Amino acid sequence: xxxxxxxxxxxxxxSIIHQMNPLPKLTWAVGILAVSFATRNPAVLGAAFILGxxxxxxxxxxxxxxxxxxxxxxxxxxLITLQSIAPAxxxxxxxxxxxxxxTIYQEGVYSGISMAxxxxxxTTWAMVFIMTSHPSDxxxxxxxxxxxxxxxxxxxxxxxxxxxxxxxxxxxxxxxxSRAMKGTGFGALLPSMVPVFVGAIERVQQLSISLESRAFxxxxxxxxxxxxxxxVWDVLNLIMAVVITAGTTYWVVVDKSxxxxxxxxxxxxxxxxxVTISTLGFLTYLGLAVYLVAxx
Amino acid sequence: MEPIIKxxxxxxxYSTGNVVAVKDVSLEINPxxxxxxxxxxxxxxxTLVKHFIGLLKPTKGKVYVSGIDxxxxxxxxxxxxxxxxxxxxxxxxxxxxxxxxxAFGPKNIGLSDEEVEERVVQAVKxxxxxxFLELHPYRISFPLRKLVGMASxxxxxxxxxxxxxxxTGQDNITTQTVYRLIHKLRDEGATVLCVAxxxxxxxxVVDRMLVLRDSELIMDATPREVFSNYEVMxxxxxxPPQITTLSLRLKERYQLLDxxxxxxxxxxxxxxxxxxx
Numbered sequence: 065x066x067x068x069x070x071x072x073x074x075x076x077x078x079s080i081i082h083q084m085n086p087l088p089k090l091t092w093a094v095g096i097l098a099v100s101f102a103t104r105n106p107a108v109l110g111a112a113f114i115l116g117x118x119x120x121x122x123x124x125x126x127x128x129x130x131x132x133x134x135x136x137x138x139x140x141x142x143l144i145t146l147q148s149i150a151p152a153x154x155x156x157x158x159x160x161x162x163x164x165x166x167t168i169y170q171e172g173v174y175s176g177i178s179m180a181x182x183x184x185x186x187t188t189w190a191m192v193f194i195m196t197s198h199p200s201d202x203x204x205x206x207x208x209x210x211x212x213x214x215x216x217x218x219x220x221x222x223x224x225x226x227x228x229x230x231x232x233x234x235x236x237x238x239x240x241x242s243r244a245m246k247g248t249g250f251g252a253l254l255p256s257m258v259p260v261f262v263g264a265i266e267r268v269q270q271l272s273i274s275l276e277s278r279a280f281x282x283x284x285x286x287x288x289x290x291x292x293x294x295x296v297w298d299v300l301n302l303i304m305a306v307v308i309t310a311g312t313t314y315w316v317v318v319d320k321s322x323x324x325x326x327x328x329x330x331x332x333x334x335x336x337x338x339v340t341i342s343t344l345g346f347l348t349y350l351g352l353a354v355y356l357v358a359x360x
Numbered sequence: 361m362e363p364i365i366k367x368x369x370x371x372x373x374y375s376t377g378n379v380v381a382v383k384d385v386s387l388e389i390n391p392x393x394x395x396x397x398x399x400x401x402x403x404x405x406x407t408l409v410k411h412f413i414g415l416l417k418p419t420k421g422k423v424y425v426s427g428i429d430x431x432x433x434x435x436x437x438x439x440x441x442x443x444x445x446x447x448x449x450x451x452x453x454x455x456x457x458x459x460x461x462x463a464f465g466p467k468n469i470g471l472s473d474e475e476v477e478e479r480v481v482q483a484v485k486x487x488x489x490x491x492f493l494e495l496h497p498y499r500i501s502f503p504l505r506k507l508v509g510m511a512s513x514x515x516x517x518x519x520x521x522x523x524x525x526x527x528t529g530q531d532n533i534t535t536q537t538v539y540r541l542i543h544k545l546r547d548e549g550a551t552v553l554c555v556a557x558x559x560x561x562x563x564x565v566v567d568r569m570l571v572l573r574d575s576e577l578i579m580d581a582t583p584r585e586v587f588s589n590y591e592v593m594x595x596x597x598x599x600p601p602q603i604t605t606l607s608l609r610l611k612e613r614y615q616l617l618d619x620x621x622x623x624x625x626x627x628x629x630x631x632x633x634x635x636x637x
Contacts, residue, residue: 232451238415239452243512244439244468255464258454262498266450 075195081123085298086197086205088305093186093193095309100186103316104174105324109181116188125195132191133184138349140180144342147176148335153325160335168335174325176342199223204292213286221271225264233260362427363388364520364551365412370421372407381407383575384421389553391519394546396562396583397555399572400597405555408572409522412553413442425520440469443518447525449509453497458489458508461497465516476515483511486544487537503534510541520551527558539565560601563587563622571596584620603627 076082081089096112103109120129151157151172158170203216236259245255275281316322330338365388372382382404389395397405410416411423414435423430425441446452455461462483466476484490487507492500497508506526513521526538542565545552556562562569562583569586571579573596579586586592587600588608599605607621607630617634621627 235446236451238435239444239446240454241435242413242415242439242444242446243452243465243516244436245464246436246468255452255454259451262453263450 073194074198075125075128077124077196079123079196081119081192082196084196084301085292085294086193086202087209087294088298088301089193089197090202090205091302091305092309093189095305095313096189097186099309099312099316100182102313103322104178104182105316105322106174106177106181106328107324108312108316108322109178109185112185113181113188116185116192119192120188123192123196125192128195129188129191132187136183136187138346140183141342141346141349143179143183144173144176145339145346147179148172148339148342151175158326160330161332168339170330171325173330173335173338174328177338198290200288200290201292204288204290205294207288208292208294214281217280225267228267229260229264232263236260236263361390364391364426365389366422366424366427367408367411368422368424370408370411370423371419372404372411372416373419374407380575382411385577386421387570387577387580389551391551392546392549393568394542394552394566395554396566396569397553397572398557398559398562398569398586398596398598403572403596404575405572406524408570409444409524409553409555412438412520412522413444414438415444436468439465439518440516441518442520442522443513443516444522445510445513445524445526447528449502449505452509452512453505456496457494458497458500459493461508462512462515465512469516479515479517483515486514486541487511502529503531506530506534507537510538514541518550520553521545522553522555524555525557526554527556527561535561557598559587559599559604563601563604571598583622587622588620 096116099112100109120126148168149166149172151169151174153169153171153175157172160168160170160173162168199220203211203220207213207216233256237256239259240252240255245252367385367387370382370385371380373380385404385408397409399405407416411418411430412425414430414433414437417431425438430438453461455464459480462480463476466479471479484493487510489504489507489511492504492508497505500508510523510526523538523542526541527535530538538561542552542554554562554566566583569579569581569583570577571586571592573592578596579589579592581589587604593600600608601622603621603624603626607617607619607627611617611620617630619626619630621630
């Protein structure tokens with residue numbers, strides 16, 4: 065049993081972005097997230113996305129980023145199709161063209177494009193952050209700015225437990241198949257889940273004992289194996305991140321002229337092509353997925 | 361005699377990291393043979409035996425069990441022929457009672473309720489599990505769980521038993537039960553493969569040993585021959601049982617004994633012979 069492994073982890077490198085302190089990078093990612101949710105304007109979202117792409121190039125994490133895109137693409141394509149015919153947008157909707165029971169709406173196409181761009185702008189920035197920062201550095205920096213050690217530790221342990229549990233599940237499934245268990249359906253649920261969960265609970269119990277025997281929870285100054293330096297440039301970068309993203313968020317919320325849902329008019333040809341391409345793209349993905357699952 | 365397991369030029373490369381875990385291994389196993397599979401951790405023992413039940417498919421080469429090409433079979437189909445007892449019983453125990461746990465396998469291979477019941481009764485008797493039958497498997501001690509794990513495969517009566525580290529970390533009672541189990545399986549004509557680091561167990565129960573080193577099968581011989589081969593033993597960082605080492609020293613360095621002893625009984629016999637001379 066081999067699942068699709070999405071490489072959401074650090075890609076080692078020595079680009080200028082890799083060398084940055086994780087805190088300003090995190091601030092940028094969170095700031096862009098706020099901006100992305102604060103506006104529907106395609107130009108603003110598109111600009112954020114393109115800036116993010118530039119960072120991907122500078123950080124030289126393109127290969128891993130593309131794999132993430134491959135996962136996001138079908139979701140975005142499906143969103144464009146669904147939004148175009150059933151917009152998540154306040155009525156009234158302006159029809160562009162109808163075919164059969166479906167009608168493509170002006171607001172729908174606008175909303176679909178916005179949502180797809182929103183997904184891409186925020187994930188691109190988040191990916192640049194995650195793929196250029198060592199997890200330990202992230203947590204060490206968070207500790208420096210006052211994140212409680214125990215909370216930090218819980219986060220790290222949870223992240224580490226995921227691959228362990230995946231592996232455990234594989235072993236358990238093999239063990240039950242060796243006892244001729246049917247590999248699928250509800251009947252397979254109990255025999256494969258019970259050992260994984262019991263194992264996880266036992267593991268946590270053992271972990272807590274071993275942690276306490278190694279002075280977890282002792283008070284006083286803690287040292288860290290990895291040192292995270294914060295330079296003047298990092299401080300400036302952090303200030304820039306806060307000012308620029310907060311400013312942009314304020315601007316996109318206040319400036320009503322950014323509401324383009326009625327001014328940016330989509331033609332019939334454009335709308336039909338967009339919806340057709342999105343639908344076909346999504347269905348191709350779906351077909352490919354079904355084929356791969358059936359073949360394994 | 362038709363071999364029950366036939367391996368032809370088997371190579372297995374794990375897709376993650378391109379690790380060659382088994383390299384060009386060929387061998388035949390006859391029905392009723394008791395084999396030990398030894399080698400250091402990471403030498404490819406488990407990878408090799410997992411092919412026999414179809415948990416892994418060959419990258420190159422063929423594996424046949426009773427003449428059937430395993431690469432086209434599902435694990436569930438192979439399970440009636442080949443039983444795999446996992447090292448850690450916790451990976452398979454899930455039922456509410458030990459009884460349900462033992463009945464899971466035979467039910468899956470489609471036996472009638474009477475047959476399942478009969479097999480559970482036989483297994484319970486053999487593994488001395490009477491008083492634990494209605495308990496939850498997680499309420500009994502780890503060595504007992506290990507026995508339940510073995511018993512849950514025993515109820516399926518496969519032709520081939522694969523025991524992965526059956527005695528590691530076990531108390532004396534469990535270890536003795538493993539010895540009894542292997543002898544009983546031998547009497548019933550089953551084929552047994554024992555993947556183990558427990559050289560004392562192997563010296564006493566197996567007829568033939570497969571030695572793996574760096575993914576290759578480097579020796580296929582009797583325990584006596586394997587333990588006497590210094591080159592193989594030292595290059596695989598394995599040590600014979602103390603009694604065997606003692607007899608080898610007495611035999612080769614001091615020419616006192618004329619045979620290699622695999623057990624205390626054999627040593628006693630050899631010393632008796634010596635005193636007669």
